[in-house]
Amino acid sequence: MNMMTEAAVEKALDQRMNDLSYKMIGKDVSVYYGEKRALFDVNLNVRQNTVTALIGPSGCGKSTFLRTLNRMNDTIDSCRVTGRITLDGDDIYDPAIDVVELRARVGMVFQKPNPFPKSIYENISYGPRIHGLARSKTDMDQIVEASLQRAGLWNEVKDRLQESGTGLSGGQQQRLCIARAIAVSPEVILMDEPCSALDPIATAKVEELIHELRSNYTIVIVTHSMQQAARVSQRTAMFHLGQLVEENDTDKMFTNPDDQRTQDYIMGRFG
Amino acid sequence: MSSHIMSAFDEELKYLNRRISEMGGLAEQMCADAVHALVNGDSALAQKVISDDVILDNAEREIQEKAIVTIAKRQPMAADLREIIGTLRIAADLERVGDLGKNNAKRVIAVQGTGVPRKLARGLEHLSELALVQLKEVLDVFANRSAQKAEAIRQRDEEIDAMYTSLFRELLTYMMEDPRNITTCTHLLFCAKNIERIGDHATNIAETIYYIATGAQPQGERPKDDSSNTLGAVVE
Numbered sequence: 001m002n003m004m005t006e007a008a009v010e011k012a013l014d015q016r017m018n019d020l021s022y023k024m025i026g027k028d029v030s031v032y033y034g035e036k037r038a039l040f041d042v043n044l045n046v047r048q049n050t051v052t053a054l055i056g057p058s059g060c061g062k063s064t065f066l067r068t069l070n071r072m073n074d075t076i077d078s079c080r081v082t083g084r085i086t087l088d089g090d091d092i093y094d095p096a097i098d099v100v101e102l103r104a105r106v107g108m109v110f111q112k113p114n115p116f117p118k119s120i121y122e123n124i125s126y127g128p129r130i131h132g133l134a135r136s137k138t139d140m141d142q143i144v145e146a147s148l149q150r151a152g153l154w155n156e157v158k159d160r161l162q163e164s165g166t167g168l169s170g171g172q173q174q175r176l177c178i179a180r181a182i183a184v185s186p187e188v189i190l191m192d193e194p195c196s197a198l199d200p201i202a203t204a205k206v207e208e209l210i211h212e213l214r215s216n217y218t219i220v221i222v223t224h225s226m227q228q229a230a231r232v233s234q235r236t237a238m239f240h241l242g243q244l245v246e247e248n249d250t251d252k253m254f255t256n257p258d259d260q261r262t263q264d265y266i267m268g269r270f271g
Numbered sequence: 272m273s274s275h276i277m278s279a280f281d282e283e284l285k286y287l288n289r290r291i292s293e294m295g296g297l298a299e300q301m302c303a304d305a306v307h308a309l310v311n312g313d314s315a316l317a318q319k320v321i322s323d324d325v326i327l328d329n330a331e332r333e334i335q336e337k338a339i340v341t342i343a344k345r346q347p348m349a350a351d352l353r354e355i356i357g358t359l360r361i362a363a364d365l366e367r368v369g370d371l372g373k374n375n376a377k378r379v380i381a382v383q384g385t386g387v388p389r390k391l392a393r394g395l396e397h398l399s400e401l402a403l404v405q406l407k408e409v410l411d412v413f414a415n416r417s418a419q420k421a422e423a424i425r426q427r428d429e430e431i432d433a434m435y436t437s438l439f440r441e442l443l444t445y446m447m448e449d450p451r452n453i454t455t456c457t458h459l460l461f462c463a464k465n466i467e468r469i470g471d472h473a474t475n476i477a478e479t480i481y482y483i484a485t486g487a488q489p490q491g492e493r494p495k496d497d498s499s500n501t502l503g504a505v506v507e
Binding site for chain 2: 226227256263266268
């Protein structure tokens with residue numbers, strides 16, 4: 001690709017990122033699992049068309065925070081969320097909000113690729129069908145192709161759309177899951193360690209995909225790989241013991257972080 | 272700072288630090304010896320300086336290789352990354368310092384015929400003392416990573432520049448007095464310039480240490496008092 005256009009696109013994206021307000025705003029977010037408090041008054045805003053990486057040691061609350069963003073925690077009975085989270089200014093914990101619709105707007109990709117045990121085509125078409133996004137078979141075909149194209153998987157699977165999604169390689173399965181998330185035209189994509197079960201080549205493909213998706217979507221990614229956070233994100237938030245320790249530009253975060261705990265964590269030192 | 276979870280990483284960083292200290296010690300010794308050889312016409316000592324430069328060059332190469340392997344293996348972040356990149360830069364500066372010392376040593380033979388006039392010898396010695404103090408102190412600061420002291424050393428390069436300018440003027444005077452001085456004085460001019468640049472490298476190292484310690488570049492222009500580039504523009 002032409003270097004100039006690439007740089008120009010980057011610049012335009014950065015501009016857009018600064019112009020637009022926050023896509024999601026988390027204010028004083030606390031999460032309790034029964035008696036145990038997992039998150040302590042987290043204030044974290046997610047910028048539009050930006051990849052935000054959440055890092056921190058295991059059990060620090062980064063996945064918990066991620067899951068509050070599309071109310072995944074609702075599925076856990078003992079879980080209670082306080083504080084306020086908005087999507088384009090609307091409180092997503094408002095009782096009037098339709099959770100199914102919310103999850104269509106805020107999609108999720110999990111650690112382990114989890115395609116439905118159905119054909120590749122059906123994996124993608126399932127979401128659009130239940131949300132009534134396609135009026136005809138042709139419509140649906142288009143959605144399936146566009147989603148697979150975006151996920152960089154089309155060329156690899158276009159001749160075997162009727163084969164089972166579980167027959168793909170791990171990396172392909174994960175990109176299928178990303179295509180499935182994209183199919184319902186979400187605005188935000190949450191990714192919970194999307195590459196931890198993938199080999200380096202599949203990881204690179206997914207990272208390349210994340211980089212491209214940034215122009216159309218807002219992405220929040222939880223990762224244990226510091227290098228991955230440094231490679232794919234523009235903003236990084238560091239969690240520790242349920243608290244948000246520091247949120248900063250990724251470039252600053254990995255060269256000269258403000259907080260000592262961030263410093264110790266990313267350098268692999270004892271805290 | 273607390274140690275790494277992987278203790279082998281700490282060992283690698285310590286090793287790089289030790290090698291830098293060794294390089295620094297050798298570079299310092301070479302520069303001192305070169306000036307000593309120059310003012311005393313000691314060609315054996317000059318020969319030693321020339322052969323020591325090989326050791327310094329090899330040390331720099333070794334540090335480079337080790338640093339690259341460490342980066343590839345550990346993917347260092349933040350202060351660790353700055354430290355390793357800083358190490359590479361300091362090693363390069365010290366290697367240059369060695370080259371400048373060696374260049375001075377090479378001129379010993381050229382000036383042997385006439386010898387170095389007493390007064391000029393004293394000037395060169397003084398200039399070299401200033402530069403070597405800078406170098407020695409900056410290496411001490413490297414060991415304790417004080418951004419404050421690094422900044423202080425950076426401010427002092429001015430003194431060397433001023434001394435160099437006055438030596439430059441003096442050498443010009445000698446040459447004008449008697450054209451037979453020109454060969455020796457031209458060599459001494461290069462020697463003085465070399466020494467002045469050793470001071471510059473010490474200042475570079477101070478800036479690198481400041482960066483390692485703080486993650487920021489030192490603020491403001493480097494103080495300079497080298498006006499030799501305009502000297503003699505109008506000769507009266």
